[in-house]
Amino acid sequence: MGFPGTWMTESESVIYRVVPKCACSTIGQILHYSDHGKFFDGDIHDAQNGLHKWALEHSQGPITRNVRGQRTYAFTCVRNPYTRVLSSFFDKICGIQRNGKRYRGNLVPKLINEYGIEVGGEDGKQEFDQIQSFRRFLLFVRDSIRFRRPMDPDIHWSAMSGHVSTFIWNGGRYNKIFWTEDFNGGMQEVLDAIETPHTVDLANIPRFNESEGHGPKRAHPVEDYFDDLSMHLIYEIYKRDFDLFKYDFEDPSNKMPTGEIDLDEVHAKLGE
Incomplete structure (x- = not known):
């Protein structure tokens, strides 16, 4: 199966497991910027270079090597179901x-x-x-x-835990899973933990919401x-998503998480 939905900077500074509808356009552009000092001109999902992606044949070797060796910081981002x-x-x-x-x-x-x-x-x-x-x-x-x-x-609407789990099944391990609801805090933790060719100032990064304006x-x-x-x-x-990523099922109006994500629990339950 490999590592579908997995992106990695060309400098191999960081690995990201894409979860659709969870700030993936913005994260992809941040990764591109951290390597090249500029954003990709267009939707990052269309990029065929500037970023390793599992869907690109030449990227599969480097991604596999880094994920299985667990020598590169790996993260993903989730959102209230x-x-x-x-x-x-x-x-x-x-x-x-x-x-x-x-x-x-x-x-x-x-x-x-x-x-x-x-x-x-x-x-x-x-x-x-x-x-x-x-x-x-x-x-x-x-x-x-x-x-x-x-x-x-x-x-786009299949459970987040399904996306997150494929990375674990094949030998990957996450160093960080953060919430879109605390995007800057979570993304800053990732950036603080890695070394990148170009410094990223999160406060000045635009939000690349590629779906903005598509619908009513x-x-x-x-x-x-x-x-x-x-x-x-x-x-x-989405029961597993609520449980593992600590969202409030009882109150749809509360988009914020109710506790910290336990990475050991995520790896144990999604690695089964």
Whole structure:
């Protein structure tokens, strides 16, 4: 299986396991800057050079060597499951993507047809019942993750623990897992622990939110989207994420973690 979703600086200063919808665009650009003293011109996910990525054949040897040797600082970043799945809905389902098309071709028409969701019209800008449509989307998320139908789960809403675990299974070990909700604090810890060719001043780093503006704005507070049934579905799908990364399942309005992440617990439970 190797190390899917794993990026490493060309200087081999640090390794990052990408978790979609968890500040990955900003983190990727910080890694690029730390090596080259400049940001990648475009979406960092499109970069074919300037950063080692598992998806690039020439990068697989260096990444494997460094991960298995556990000689390079490795980290990842996670996010509250409630806000992450909401963000996925507005970006990937309601939004028009960078290529001017809907995400994954026939996915949205399929959801409109089979689950009765609305997405704000052709351009994602029309008024629609966001709460009702989101709750119907959650049924689809549950079906795809639990039953792999009507399709396999998508990386943007599959559980974070699944992404994080592949790195561990094949011999990797994390030195740090931090939360998007305390991004500067967590990212600074990573930067303090490594040596980079170029110094990164986090206070002056822009946020590279590549999904910004793709879809309609969220019209309600987070908690309004989750009734009892929605919360039940969320717990069924993301129980491990809440437990391991210390988020508050009981209160969707509280996006902040409730305790410290125990790295030994993460490695023990996700390495099983």
